[in-house]
Structures are given as C-alpha cells and as structure tokens.
Amino acid sequence: MKQRYTPWLIGLLTCAGLATNSSAATFEYIGTVTVATAAFVPLTPVGTPFDMVYVVDDDAVSSGLVGPDDFQSINMSLGNICFTTDSVSNCQIPASTYIGITSIDAAALTYDAGIPTGGFLDLVALLPADPIFFIDIDFSAGTFLVEVPFAGFASGTMAFVPVPAAVWFFGSAILGLGAFFTGHCAR
Numbered sequence: 001m002k003q004r005y006t007p008w009l010i011g012l013l014t015c016a017g018l019a020t021n022s023s024a025a026t027f028e029y030i031g032t033v034t035v036a037t038a039a040f041v042p043l044t045p046v047g048t049p050f051d052m053v054y055v056v057d058d059d060a061v062s063s064g065l066v067g068p069d070d071f072q073s074i075n076m077s078l079g080n081i082c083f084t085t086d087s088v089s090n091c092q093i094p095a096s097t098y099i100g101i102t103s104i105d106a107a108a109l110t111y112d113a114g115i116p117t118g119g120f121l122d123l124v125a126l127l128p129a130d131p132i133f134f135i136d137i138d139f140s141a142g143t144f145l146v147e148v149p150f151a152g153f154a155s156g157t158m159a160f161v162p163v164p165a166a167v168w169f170f171g172s173a174i175l176g177l178g179a180f181f182t183g184h185c186a187r
Contacts, residue, residue, distance in 0.1 A: 024072055025061045027116060028053045029137075031144065031158030033078070038152025044079045050144060050156055052076040052137070056109075066109040066119070074101055074123070076135070078146055078154060083125045083135065099125045099133060109139060116160055 033048040053075045060070035076083040085101045101123050109119035118140035125133040136145040137158075147153035 023058055024055045025058045025114065026053065026055050028161040029139075029158045030161055031142075031156050033154050033156040035156070036152070036154045039148065040146075040152045040154040043081070044146075044154040048079040048154070048156075050076075050078055050158055052144075052158070061111050061114055064111050066107065066111065068104040068107045071104055071107065074104075076101075083123070083133070083146075099127050101125045101135075115162075 029050075029052045031050040033044050033046055033050065036044050036046060036048070055072040055074075056066050057070040057072065060066045071085070074083070074085045081097045081099060083099050083101050103124045105122040105124055107119070107121045109121065110117045116139055120139060121135075121137040123135040123137075125135060131148045131151060134145075134147045134149070136147075138144070142157055142159060143155065144158055145153060145155040
C-alpha cells in the first residue's frame with residue numbers, strides 16, 4: 001500500500017516546492033510581431049510569436065521595484081531566434097539561432113503584490129560575427145522592439161501570463177502521472 005501513494009506524494013511535494021520557491025520569482029510575457037522592416041521581414045514577419053521568461057530576485061519583487069542587478073536569467077524567443085543570458089544549452093525556448101544577451105543596460109520594473117504593473121527593460125545582445133541587437137521592452141505599454149541599427153527592426157505587442165496557472169497545470173499533470181503509474185487510470 002505504501003508504494004501505491006509514493007508517486008502522488010512526490011508530485012504533491014514537487015508542486016509545493018515550486019509554489020514556495022522564496023529566492024526567485026519567474027514571469028512570462030507572450031505576444032506577436034506587428035511590424036517588421038528590412039532584414040527582419042524574412043526572419044520575423046508580422047504574426048511571428050514572441051515569448052519572454054525572466055527570473056528575478058524575489059526580495060526585489062516584494063519591495064515593488066526590480067533593477068538591472070536583480071535579474072537571474074532572461075530567455076526570449078522571437079520566432080526561431082532565442083536571446084538568452086543563460087548558456088545556449090539552458091535556453092528554455094527551442095530555437096534555431098541562439099544569441100547571448102551581453103548586458104542589461106537599464107531596468108526599472110514595478111510590481112504590486114507580486115504582479116508586474118509597468119516599467120522598462122533595455123538589453124544588448126551580440127553574436128561574435130554579427131551585428132549588435134538592441135532590445136527594448138516597455139512593460140507599461142505592453143510592447144517590445146528588437147533592432148539592429150541600419151538593418152531594420154521587429155516590434156509588437158505582449159501581455160503578462162500569470163505563472164501560478166502554469167504551476168497548477170504542472171501539478172495536475174504530476175498527479176495524473178502518479179495516478180497512471182499506480183494503476184488508477186489503467187483500470
């Protein structure tokens with residue numbers, strides 16, 4: 001009888017651990033490209049999906065203001081391009097081209113009760129043999145801009161995705177797998 005409930009217990013403890021991580025807060029924004037010019041037209045035409053996941057220090061979120069030094073990681077996809085502060089192997093978003101974010105030039109994000117309320121984020125990304133990418137995120141207006149000087153840009157709109165919903169879905173999936181492996185669903 002003990003083994004029958006082991007996967008359920010593991011799933012429940014995993015969900016509890018994810019929900020109570022006190023050192024970092026994860027946020028996600030999704031959107032689409034609404035304007036693409038010059039070199040960006042074939043790479044990221046209008047309608048190309050945009051996804052950004054970033055992790056910041058939880059204490060900064062609790063204080064209501066996040067600055068450049070509070071970021072632990074940023075992973076952003078624009079179509080098949082992944083901009084990341086992590087190593088290429090850690091990019092959370094599948095892509096065919098990985099571009100390293102080399103600096104966070106400016107950041108001032110505001111939060112109320114742990115929910116993003118506005119602010120901005122300015123990033124610089126660079127491939128060794130390619131031009132510099134300037135990335136501007138305006139959280140107040142819900143817009144993004146990825147630009148290569150003299151080569152064009154892609155811009156669009158984005159919206160915040162509440163992560164707790166993802167945790168609930170992940171938790172229910174773990175519990176479902178636990179039920180499957182214990183034979184509850186096989187009957």
